[in-house]
Amino acid sequence: MRLDEPILVAGAGGFIGGHLVRELYLQGHTDITAVDIKPIEDWHQVTVDADSQPNRDLSRLKVARSVTKGKEVVFNLACDMGGMGFIEMNKALCSLNILINTHLLMGAHRADVQRYFYSSSACVYRQDLQDGTIHRPLRETDAYPADPEDGYGWEKLTSERMCRHFNEDFGLQTRVARFHTIYGPEGTWDGGREKVPAALCRKVALAKLTGETQIEVWGDGTQVRSLLYIDDLIAGVLSLTESNFAGPVNIGATETTTVEGLLCMVEEIAGIDPLHRVYDLSKPQGVRERNSDNTVMQGTTGWEPSTSLQEGMERTYAWVFDQVKASL
16 A cells, blocks of 8 residues: 555544554554544544544444545444454344445445455354364355354344445455454453453453452353454454455464463463352353464465464553553
């Protein structure tokens, strides 16, 4: 991408969007518009030199057309979502995200945008391949025959196909990435929308600061996940956007851990004795096993993660610890 290209980052007030805006600025891009539905005080981070526009509801066609006008590159990261607890309890809200992608695609087509990036999710994958009996990373072809996560997964899969059809019918160059679990500093760490890495960091930090000796774990702790550090994700997003690959592609880590293993790692990082586990099997647990096959992404762009889980969690815990301490 040229450094003077007009760029729109939708969902810039979120965890991933905020990091993307910051990286674009650090790379020298000079025309960045950052929009989000949240008021500016609720943004995860704000890059001062970007044109930050809060309170912009992209589910409305008029707003979507306004923000895409004059842009050459659009990154659509706007989404009402959270961790498994949120998406399992808010299927209707997650489904309504389709309005955001629909209207941004319409606005991008009308504005003759050159590149359109859409952030999809590993929740599009068939659930029978994630029940803990298959034991292999998910490939892009595993999304069909379709049986995605109810609500959120169906919306993401439908929006992927919409991007494909705008490419085929209107020539809009779309790029689609399926994100696996992303973590790192400046993310959601409390309130019900946080994902498991931040949630465990918060609980362990709270135990360290208060002397608590037990911890609640959602599920039995044996759920398997691959976790991708935010810096690696942003590098992958930019690599894919600049590539010529139009089909959906995984961007995830290949290093896996169980929830129990992750908790043990966080305890070690925090320097505390193992906490007494209270396993709550009534809480949302998600699929039993999920891992990312990055063969297509590596072959297309040469990208691969460079941050180990240990290194990424050390950085994440340090940041979450500071947030928890400041909140007490």
